[in-house]
Amino acid sequence: MNSREAILGALRTNLRRAADGGEGAKTVMKRLTTHAQNLIPMRGQRDLSARVALFEDYAVDAASTVARVASTEDVPAAVAKFLRAHNLPTKLVRAPDPRLDAIPWRRQRILTLEARPATENDAVAVTGAFGAVAETGTLVLTSGNTSPTTLNFLPETHIVILWADQIDPDYESQWTRLRARYGEGMMPRTVNLVTGPSRSADIEQTLQLGAHGPRRLHIVIVDV
Amino acid sequence: MTESSPRRFNEQAADALQNVELQQALNHMRAGFVQRRREAIDRLPEFEGLRDESQAIKNHTLDHLDLYLEAFEKKVTEQGGRVHWAKNAEEARRIVLEICRAVDARTVTKGKSMIGEEIHLNAFLERNDIKPIETDLGEYIIQLRNEMPSHIIAPAIHVNKKRVAESFREHHTKLPADRTLESRVDILAEARSELRGRFVAAEVGITGANFLIAETGTSVIVTNEGNGDLTQTLPQVHVVLASLEKVVPTLEDATTLLRVLARSATGQEMSVYTTFSSGPRRPDDPDGPEEYHVVLLDNGRSALYGTDFQEIFRCIRCGACLNHCPVYGAIGGHAYGSVYPGPIGKVLSPALMGIDNAGNLPNASSFCGRCQEVCPMRIPLPKMMRHWREVEFDRKLNTVRARWTLGLWAFFVRRPGLYRIATRLAVGLLSRCARRRGHFRTLPAAGDWTRHRNLPAPQGGTFQDRWRKKRLDR
Ligand code: SF4
Numbered sequence: 001m002n003s004r005e006a007i008l009g010a011l012r013t014n015l016r017r018a019a020d021g022g023e024g025a026k027t028v029m030k031r032l033t034t035h036a037q038n039l040i041p042m043r044g045q046r047d048l049s050a051r052v053a054l055f056e057d058y059a060v061d062a063a064s065t066v067a068r069v070a071s072t073e074d075v076p077a078a079v080a081k082f083l084r085a086h087n088l089p090t091k092l093v094r095a096p097d098p099r100l101d102a103i104p105w106r107r108q109r110i111l112t113l114e115a116r117p118a119t120e121n122d123a124v125a126v127t128g129a130f131g132a133v134a135e136t137g138t139l140v141l142t143s144g145n146t147s148p149t150t151l152n153f154l155p156e157t158h159i160v161i162l163w164a165d166q167i168d169p170d171y172e173s174q175w176t177r178l179r180a181r182y183g184e185g186m187m188p189r190t191v192n193l194v195t196g197p198s199r200s201a202d203i204e205q206t207l208q209l210g211a212h213g214p215r216r217l218h219i220v221i222v223d224v
Numbered sequence: 225m226t227e228s229s230p231r232r233f234n235e236q237a238a239d240a241l242q243n244v245e246l247q248q249a250l251n252h253m254r255a256g257f258v259q260r261r262r263e264a265i266d267r268l269p270e271f272e273g274l275r276d277e278s279q280a281i282k283n284h285t286l287d288h289l290d291l292y293l294e295a296f297e298k299k300v301t302e303q304g305g306r307v308h309w310a311k312n313a314e315e316a317r318r319i320v321l322e323i324c325r326a327v328d329a330r331t332v333t334k335g336k337s338m339i340g341e342e343i344h345l346n347a348f349l350e351r352n353d354i355k356p357i358e359t360d361l362g363e364y365i366i367q368l369r370n371e372m373p374s375h376i377i378a379p380a381i382h383v384n385k386k387r388v389a390e391s392f393r394e395h396h397t398k399l400p401a402d403r404t405l406e407s408r409v410d411i412l413a414e415a416r417s418e419l420r421g422r423f424v425a426a427e428v429g430i431t432g433a434n435f436l437i438a439e440t441g442t443s444v445i446v447t448n449e450g451n452g453d454l455t456q457t458l459p460q461v462h463v464v465l466a467s468l469e470k471v472v473p474t475l476e477d478a479t480t481l482l483r484v485l486a487r488s489a490t491g492q493e494m495s496v497y498t499t500f501s502s503g504p505r506r507p508d509d510p511d512g513p514e515e516y517h518v519v520l521l522d523n524g525r526s527a528l529y530g531t532d533f534q535e536i537f538r539c540i541r542c543g544a545c546l547n548h549c550p551v552y553g554a555i556g557g558h559a560y561g562s563v564y565p566g567p568i569g570k571v572l573s574p575a576l577m578g579i580d581n582a583g584n585l586p587n588a589s590s591f592c593g594r595c596q597e598v599c600p601m602r603i604p605l606p607k608m609m610r611h612w613r614e615v616e617f618d619r620k621l622n623t624v625r626a627r628w629t630l631g632l633w634a635f636f637v638r639r640p641g642l643y644r645i646a647t648r649l650a651v652g653l654l655s656r657c658a659r660r661r662g663h664f665r666t667l668p669a670a671g672d673w674t675r676h677r678n679l680p681a682p683q684g685g686t687f688q689d690r691w692r693k694k695r696l697d698r
Contacts (some may be wrong), residue, residue: 004309007522011290024369028291032439035474041270117510136494145508153453175475187440189512193498198450202362203408212323216401
């Protein structure tokens with residue numbers, strides 16, 4: 001008997017499962033296909049503008065920085081301003097994302113952008129997001145041909161362009177959008193929930209930002 | 225390093241109490257974790273409701289574990305990944321080795337994995353000429369120091385920054401002698417730059433899993449550093465090590481558990497990185513691993529299903545029971561001699577290592593009940609420690625003295641009349657013997673107590689007599 005059968009067999013015996021799975025099999029199938037929602041905290045359940053404010057509060061609590069701009073046109077200036085304030089390079093690597101293609105980057109002459117996955121030598125990455133969750137100030141980033149995962153982790157600075165109506169009250173709303181996009185039971189290879197920049201408290205239980213992932217996480221929220 | 229072992233718990237605990245650096249670290253830890261958890265919970269009015277639901281989700285899943293594991297496997301396979309089943313540590317190690325050999329791996333990066341610790345994977349890979357590199361900062365530090373983790377979420381909690389700097393100087397050969405490693409910032413920057421090259425060079429990345437999701441065939445890891453993400457994104461192969469009970473039904477169920485996990489563990493609203501991985505990279509993905517493997521480890525667990533111990537598998541490894549345990553707080557993690565220290569370890573280690581090896585652990589408790597109060601999954605840890613004590617007694621594993629004493633005590637408590645007479649006699653005798661001083665400096669059969677402090681002599685009758693008198697007075 002192979003290990004798979006030995007393990008499943010022991011579980012079936014100890015859990016007193018009927019040979020054909022019995023009632024249990026039906027219960028399990030139903031639970032997986034209905035994927036019912038559990039208790040959802042009230043905290044995020046507010047109208048859009050209050051939700052954006054809540055997102056901003058929790059993102060800042062988690063040591064992200066946030067800038068608000070009135071329209072897509074204003075994004076390049078906001079990015080340039082952030083880079084200047086922190087004395088960061090203006091050579092950027094960005095996601096090959098159509099929403100980022102539509103941003104008039106040329107208005108800020110000092111910025112140069114390359115659309116590709118990140119390598120270890122890149123200092124600053126710019127990406128979009130699949131969405132965001134107001135409840136905890138969390139970004140939802142998915143992998144795909146227009147959104148390489150390496151951009152989220154290798155560079156020391158990560159700038160995320162987020163449109164205000166992408167901010168949902170809770171994670172559950174994001175799962176609903178995910179199923180609508182990828183199909184029932186399907187996920188992209190990677191979904192990252194990101195709440196603030198990388199950190200470690202492993203040395204003397206004292207928090208220090210910038211462990212292996214980005215030291216800075218800057219979110220530019222575009223009003224809609 | 226001398227291997228610590230649950231068999232030598234008493235000596236190891238005594239040493240820990242004398243270790244000044246450890247005691248400083250533990251004092252610092254207790255205050256931080258406890259307070260931050262309290263604050264996070266106070267911010268979320270639904271927390272108790274989420275605990276109830278989390279408990280129900282896991283109970284349901286454990287009762288149907290065979291079916292959820294099959295569903296999980298089916299989904300992983302559909303997406304081009306592979307599930308491997310390992311009955312014990314040896315099989316799990318062999319499976320990992322075969323995966324590594326298939327791609328001629330020379331180095332392997334590792335995200336934090338308690339299963340990796342449980343099966344002693346690092347030593348095994350090294351014996352097979354594959355270099356394992358821990359990438360979680362705490363795990364990396366203890367790997368350099370050749371130690372076991374001393375806390376399930378803060379493995380290097382016992383090490384101060386001076387000792388970390390010493391280890392880095394010893395092992396980082398390219399580190400210039402005049403580079404300062406005084407501050408935590410310096411140390412973190414040094415670790416980051418040393419490990420960066422390792423992430424890029426490794427052929428295989430191994431992570432643990434906080435959850436597996438049956439609905440989507442997904443593994444979930446939770447980190448603050450982002451090390452787990454570099455570990456699983458950059459190499460050609462991603463291997464996930466998980467024990468059977470990690471599976472949950474749906475994304476929604478995982479979400480409920482995530483809402484209690486970080487708050488109970490570190491008092492964060494959410495850990496920085498919660499990553500869901502499903503299968504290998506897709507045909508048009510520009511990055512990510514080409515292979516995705518999940519190793520499911522049993523290692524004695526399946527035998528405990530359908531027994532009183534099944535509830536322990538609700539554990540989500542948050543560490544809250546360690547952070548609130550007076551025994552852990554006094555002696556730290558190494559004294560337990562098991563990769564799972566603290567209250568969770570007192571129940572889990574005997575299951576994994578055998579009660580004859582780990583029998584000391586369920587006895588090292590004052591039964592204050594704090595662990596059960598703070599456990600987000602409401603696992604009745606004290607009750608389960610008592611179960612182990614019963615198993616131990618039934619199998620005649622205690623010392624002759626302990627058995628004899630317990631036997632004597634049992635004889636009297638089953639005979640209330642005799643018990644009353646005997647305790648009255650004993651109390652009278654003791655208080656007469658100690659009349660002048662009011663306490664004993666030494667007393668036969670109470671040597672473990674009187675070695676460290678005096679034993680107060682009983683004053684004014686037995687508890688039962690005083691209780692009866694009090695009731696009559698009212
Ligand atoms: S037993 Fe409970 S408190 Fe302890 S680690 Fe597990 S879930 Fe957390």
